[in-house]
Structure formats: structure tokens, C-alpha cells
Amino acid sequence: MVQPKVSILMATWNRSGIIGKTIESVRGQSFQDWELIISDDGSTDNTPQVVAEWQKKEPRIIYLRSEINQGISKNYNMGLRSAKGEYVAIIDDDDPWCEKEKLQKQVDFLDKNRDYAGCGAGIIVVDRQGKELYRYLKPQTDEQIRGKTLFSNPMANSTTMFRRELGEKVGWYDETMPYSGDRDFWLKIGLRGKLYNFPEYFSYYTMSGNNTSIVNIRPHLRASLIVMRRYKENYPHYALALLFNWVQYIYSFLPAFIRSLVHYSLARLKRLVVG
Numbered sequence: 001m002v003q004p005k006v007s008i009l010m011a012t013w014n015r016s017g018i019i020g021k022t023i024e025s026v027r028g029q030s031f032q033d034w035e036l037i038i039s040d041d042g043s044t045d046n047t048p049q050v051v052a053e054w055q056k057k058e059p060r061i062i063y064l065r066s067e068i069n070q071g072i073s074k075n076y077n078m079g080l081r082s083a084k085g086e087y088v089a090i091i092d093d094d095d096p097w098c099e100k101e102k103l104q105k106q107v108d109f110l111d112k113n114r115d116y117a118g119c120g121a122g123i124i125v126v127d128r129q130g131k132e133l134y135r136y137l138k139p140q141t142d143e144q145i146r147g148k149t150l151f152s153n154p155m156a157n158s159t160t161m162f163r164r165e166l167g168e169k170v171g172w173y174d175e176t177m178p179y180s181g182d183r184d185f186w187l188k189i190g191l192r193g194k195l196y197n198f199p200e201y202f203s204y205y206t207m208s209g210n211n212t213s214i215v216n217i218r219p220h221l222r223a224s225l226i227v228m229r230r231y232k233e234n235y236p237h238y239a240l241a242l243l244f245n246w247v248q249y250i251y252s253f254l255p256a257f258i259r260s261l262v263h264y265s266l267a268r269l270k271r272l273v274v275g
Contacts, residue, residue, distance in 0.1 A: 010092070037064065039078050073174060105200075118155070122199070
């Protein structure tokens with residue numbers, strides 16, 4: 001089998017109704033030298049049947065399935081360990097790409113800049129009907145990214161691409177972390193090379209109310225605090241970032257009905273401040 005230039009990883013769980021749109025966004029890319037690994041974390045809906053139908057149309061789809069729900073980090077690693085490409089691109093099952101040149105631009109950038117470990121871009125936030133709510137860019141240069149890293153994940157997951165060999169060297173995702181595994185991964189990768197975010201929008205982010213960071217907000221924020229402590233000697237502004245994250249953690253103890261009224265506004269404000 002010929003080695004693809006890019007391995008695209010889509011981790012999924014019970015998203016059979018929307019996964020097709022995300023697959024289409026991959027197939028619509030101008031850059032076509034890829035494999036798409038769909039790593040299923042024990043879905044109980046008809047995801048296996050939906051993917052099987054797609055495989056009849058698209059032979060580059062590789063389907064991996066766990067019979068039990070392992071958790072997001074283990075599911076990512078199941079897919080990542082089977083990747084064959086020089087580069088790995090991540091796409092969330094409910095966050096399709098919005099830029100047809102995404103892969104081409106990122107491959108060109110990493111080919112030309114060997115000192116960079118990975119790259120990402122901005123996000124268009126939409127509701128369940130696909131209506132745009134707002135959009136935001138991530139910090140662009142390596143210096144800007146490192147200055148904001150302890151405040152928030154510096155890389156928007158569904159926009160990212162990184163060098164597979166570096167992912168292997170850092171041990172992929174930390175399987176002891178059920179939350180914030182992607183943030184921990186990017187802080188590890190950032191110790192191996194520079195990072196860059198294109199000042200463009202590469203992916204949608206579906207704000208459904210069922211996002212992990214909303215449904216499980218408190219354990220998600222606790223995990224963020226653990227990640228911060230791990231890397232406090234590697235990235236700047238730890239004290240200020242700690243205060244920022246503790247304020248968010250205290251906010252998580254407010255009654256759910258109050259948080260539901262202000263969550264989207266505060267999320268947008270956070271993106272404007274720290275990316």
C-alpha cells in the first residue's frame with residue numbers, strides 16, 4: 001500500500017446523523033493524497049453501518065472500532081497508532097472543514113518550515129442548524145501562541161496538522177486524562193518545535209449544548225488546571241493564567257440555569273481575550 005502524505009483522524013462516538021457532512025468536507029479538499037481514519041469509541045447507534053456505506057464510495061476510509069467506550073484519549077490513540085502519513089490532520093466528527101485548501105496550505109507550510117511541529121487556524125462557531133454565531137482566530141506566531149498557551153488551548157483541534165514522528169516521540173495522548181487531552185498533547189508537541197496558526201478560518205465548531213466542555217464543565221476545568229501545572233516551567237505567565245483558570249473553575253459552581261444564560265457570551269469573550 002502506498003503511504004499517504006496525510007493521515008486524517010476523526011474520532012467519533014454516536015454521531016451517525018452528522019458524520020457524513022464531515023466526511024464530505026474531507027473529500028472536498030483540493031489536496032487528495034490522504035487516508036481518513038475513523039476511530040469509533042464503541043458507538044451504540046448505527047455509526048458502523050453509516051461508515052460502511054461511505055467506504056463503498058471512498059476506499060481511503062479506514063474504520064477502527066472499539067467494542068467498549070474507552071474514553072477520548074484512548075480512542076484518539078487507537079487511530080493515531082495506525083496512521084501512516086508523514087503528517088496527521090485532526091477533524092472532529094461534528095466540526096467539518098470550511099476551507100477547501102486547508103490541507104494543501106498546511107502541507108506546503110510544514111514542507112517548507114522544518115522547524116515547525118504543527119499548525120492550525122481559526123474557527124467559525126455555528127449552532128446545530130449551521131447558523132454562524134461568531135468566529136475567532138487563534139494567536140498566529142509561535143511567540144504569540146506560547147504567550148497564551150497556559151490560558152487556553154492554543155490550537156483549535158479540528159483545524160490542526162502535525163508531524164506524525166513528533167506525535168510518536170511524545171507518546172501521543174495521555175490516556176490517564178479523560179478531559180483536556182488535546183491541550184496536553186499540543187503543549188507536549190510545542191516542546192519539540194514551533195507552532196503556527198494561519199490567520200484564516202479552516203473549520204466549523206458546532207455549539208450544540210452537548211459539547212464536552214459544556215456538559216462536563218467542572219472535570220474539564222480541573223483537567224485544565226492539571227495541564228497548567230505540568231507545563232508551568234515551560235510556558236510564560238503561569239500566575240496570571242492560574243488566576244484566570246481558577247475564576248473559570250469557580251464559575252462552574254454556579255447553578256446550571258444561570259450558566260446557560262451567559263455561557264455563550266462568556267465563551268465568546270474568552271476567545272476575544274485569549275484566543
